[in-house]
Amino acid sequence: xxxxxxxxxxxxxxxxLATKTKIFCACSTEFGGSPNSHTCPVxxxxxxxxxxxxxxxxxxxxxxxxxxxxxxxxxxKFDRKNYFYPDNPQNYQIxxxxxxxxxxxxxxxxxxxTSKKIRIHEIHMExxxxxxxxxxxxxCSLVDYNRSGVPLIEIVSEPDMSSAEEVITYLEKLRLIxxxxxxxxxxxxxxxxxxxxxxxxxxxxxxxxxxxxxxxNLNSFKAIARAIEAERARQIELxxxxxxxxxxxxxxxxxxxxxxxxxxxxxAMDYRYFPEPDLVPMMISEELxxxxxxxxxxxxxxxxxxxxxxxxxxxxxxxxxTSSKHLADLFEETVAICKAPKxxxxxxxxETLRLMKEEEMEAEDLKFSAENLAKLISLTxxxxxxxxxxxxxxxxxxxxxxxxxxxxDEKGLRTVNDEGELRRVIEQIVNDNPKSVEDYLGGxxxxxxxxxxxxxxxxxxxxxxxxxxxxxxxxxxxxx
Amino acid sequence: MKNxxxxxxxxxxxxxxxxxxxxxxxxHAKQDMGRMLDYIEKLNELDTTGVEPMSHxxxxxxxxxxxxxxxxxxxxxxxxNAPGVKNGMFKVPRTVE
Ligand SMILES: [Zn+2]
Numbered sequence: 001x002x003x004x005x006x007x008x009x010x011x012x013x014x015x016x017l018a019t020k021t022k023i024f025c026a027c028s029t030e031f032g033g034s035p036n037s038h039t040c041p042v043x044x045x046x047x048x049x050x051x052x053x054x055x056x057x058x059x060x061x062x063x064x065x066x067x068x069x070x071x072x073x074x075x076x077k078f079d080r081k082n083y084f085y086p087d088n089p090q091n092y093q094i095x096x097x098x099x100x101x102x103x104x105x106x107x108x109x110x111x112x113x114t115s116k117k118i119r120i121h122e123i124h125m126e127x128x129x130x131x132x133x134x135x136x137x138x139x140c141s142l143v144d145y146n147r148s149g150v151p152l153i154e155i156v157s158e159p160d161m162s163s164a165e166e167v168i169t170y171l172e173k174l175r176l177i178x179x180x181x182x183x184x185x186x187x188x189x190x191x192x193x194x195x196x197x198x199x200x201x202x203x204x205x206x207x208x209x210x211x212x213x214x215x216x217n218l219n220s221f222k223a224i225a226r227a228i229e230a231e232r233a234r235q236i237e238l239x240x241x242x243x244x245x246x247x248x249x250x251x252x253x254x255x256x257x258x259x260x261x262x263x264x265x266x267x268a269m270d271y272r273y274f275p276e277p278d279l280v281p282m283m284i285s286e287e288l289x290x291x292x293x294x295x296x297x298x299x300x301x302x303x304x305x306x307x308x309x310x311x312x313x314x315x316x317x318x319x320x321x322t323s324s325k326h327l328a329d330l331f332e333e334t335v336a337i338c339k340a341p342k343x344x345x346x347x348x349x350x351e352t353l354r355l356m357k358e359e360e361m362e363a364e365d366l367k368f369s370a371e372n373l374a375k376l377i378s379l380t381x382x383x384x385x386x387x388x389x390x391x392x393x394x395x396x397x398x399x400x401x402x403x404x405x406x407x408x409d410e411k412g413l414r415t416v417n418d419e420g421e422l423r424r425v426i427e428q429i430v431n432d433n434p435k436s437v438e439d440y441l442g443g444x445x446x447x448x449x450x451x452x453x454x455x456x457x458x459x460x461x462x463x464x465x466x467x468x469x470x471x472x473x474x475x476x477x478x479x480x
Numbered sequence: 481m482k483n484x485x486x487x488x489x490x491x492x493x494x495x496x497x498x499x500x501x502x503x504x505x506x507x508h509a510k511q512d513m514g515r516m517l518d519y520i521e522k523l524n525e526l527d528t529t530g531v532e533p534m535s536h537x538x539x540x541x542x543x544x545x546x547x548x549x550x551x552x553x554x555x556x557x558x559x560x561n562a563p564g565v566k567n568g569m570f571k572v573p574r575t576v577e
Contacts, residue, residue, distance in 0.1 A: 019547050020547050020548065020549055021545075021547050021548065021549050021550075025551065026545065026548065026549055026550035026551045027549070027551045028549045028551070033553075034555070034568060035555075035567065035568040035569045036555045036558055036559060036568055036569065036570070037553045037555050037568075038551075038553075039554070039555070039558050040551045040554065040558070041558075044558055044561065046561060052543060052544070052545045053543065053544050053545065054544070054545050054546075054547050055544035055545065055546060055547065056546075056547035058544070077535055077536075082496075084498055085575065086570070086572045086575055132575060133569070134574065134575075135566065135571075138566070138571075139574050140564075140566075140571055140572065140573060140574050141571075141572050141573065141574050141575045142566055142567060142569035142570065142571055142572075143569055143570040143572060144568075144569050144570075145558075145570070270496060272496070275535035275536065277536070279543075280536055280538065280540045280541055280542070280543050281535065281536060281541050282541060282542055283541040283542055
């Protein structure tokens with residue numbers, strides 16, 4: 001009988017915190033500066049420089065810990081993790097090994113089949129490394145230290161997940177919590193959220209874990225799902241062939257849908273951790289904890305409750321709107337301007353979701369502004385454009401965040417409100433289509449649709465459909 | 481000397497520290513490291529039952545910075561410390577991965 005295997009997965013998730021400055025120096029964390037323009041002696045590892053902890057980093061780390069049911073370590077400190085690599089200018093990374101700031105938490109996830117708790121082993125604070133570029137011309141490497149010292153938290157789960165579905169549900173849940181806290185934007189594509197997957201397989205019922213591998217370079221949920229499937233298959237194949245799984249770090253290539261081993265066993269890492277002497281320990285007082293709790297922004301369940309009370313929109317819409325912090329912000333900001341929650345929700349729930357699906361985009365990547373969406377809604381309210389034109393304008397808004405008022409005027413899309421012209425066109429259409437007129441008068445009410453279409457076409461789409469309907473009916477009655 | 485450093489240990493420490501030592505230097509280092517470990521072992525003679533492990537000698541905790549950008553663009557000065565410069569970046573020997 002064929003053996004049945006189960007997959008055991010644990011995750012190490014790195015999240016870049018949304019601070020203005022780096023973790024140990026007052027350099028900016030902003031993206032897009034020219035190489036090394038956001039550096040100083042501290043984040044380039046110059047001898048004699050001294051790190052000082054950014055208080056906001058500690059506060060964000062604690063906030064995430066509290067939101068994921070962790071115990072906060074009241075006496076916490078930093079440690080040095082030693083390794084040589086040019087993206088790490090000090091030859092050590094300041095991290096936390098012995099007394100990480102948060103421990104023993106959990107996140108509850110619901111998948112189609114079950115709901116379960118994914119335990120969090122720990123959350124620790126650490127610094128990011130610089131960026132290495134390989135220069136083929138001179139066969140050398142070039143380093144930009146702008147990212148060096150950018151604050152990260154690493155969230156280490158217990159091996160509690162058993163499928164790609166569970167992993168993605170866990171990551172989505174984690175992302176939502178962190179985004180709502182404002183601690184990070186958690187963009188996988190841009191690397192502000194990175195997940196390393198530790199995976200092993202074992203026969204169902206086996207007590208011991210199998211040998212695990214660590215998979216890196218997973219830049220999207222899809223890549224994570226594909227990598228998990230591929231790694232599970234690879235390990236099972238090895239076992240079936242009577243071979244052993246080697247404990248190693250593997251790098252996923254999503255284009256080739258294949259992973260390869262990154263480091264061999266010979267230079268297995270020996271990090272020689274020791275307490276960081278340049279940073280004094282952190283003593284977390286009750287007062288600081290209460291402060292952080294008191295300043296916690298509105299989380300999803302609270303927001304859902306408030307929406308239910310404040311806005312007259314369906315529960316289903318509330319679920320979708322609050323499923324992303326960015327979408328919820330966009331909704332609230334637009335409603336604040338145009339005071340029409342139902343209309344705003346409609347644009348977000350229908351056209352926005354449709355285009356997002358078409359473009360395989362996530363809510364976080366939406367480019368259009370609340371101001372411009374509000375302008376589009378007033379244009380339709382004023383009947384300055386009809387719904388077909390509105391959809392067309394929205395496409396432009398979605399892709400290029402155009403100013404709808406300027407766009408409509410430039411393209412001459414405003415509804416023609418010259419009633420005389422509309423009546424003339426309708427008279428013409430009715431005279432030109434005796435068959436449809438006869439059908440309509442004979443009881444086929446649907447026949448009017450064709451006449452409306454013809455009129456709209458003649459008006460180049462810029463007529464008010466209500467008026468067309470009204471005038472058409474009047475004109476048709478004359479023929480009765 | 482109680483602590484004898486093996487050739488393998490010496491080799492391994494050299495790899496970790498990215499140091500290339502001559503055979504004479506290695507012998508010297510082995511002696512030095514052995515003596516250091518002997519010296520540290522003296523501490524084991526003390527009874528430390530009930531004593532909290534100490535990581536920092538100063539009785540200071542919670543030294544923080546506010547999250548405010550104070551540093552300005554000092555690219556040129558920073559790059560003076562680079563072993564080589566190309567396109568505003570630190571130029572280093574090729575690193576494989
Ligand atoms: Zn710096």
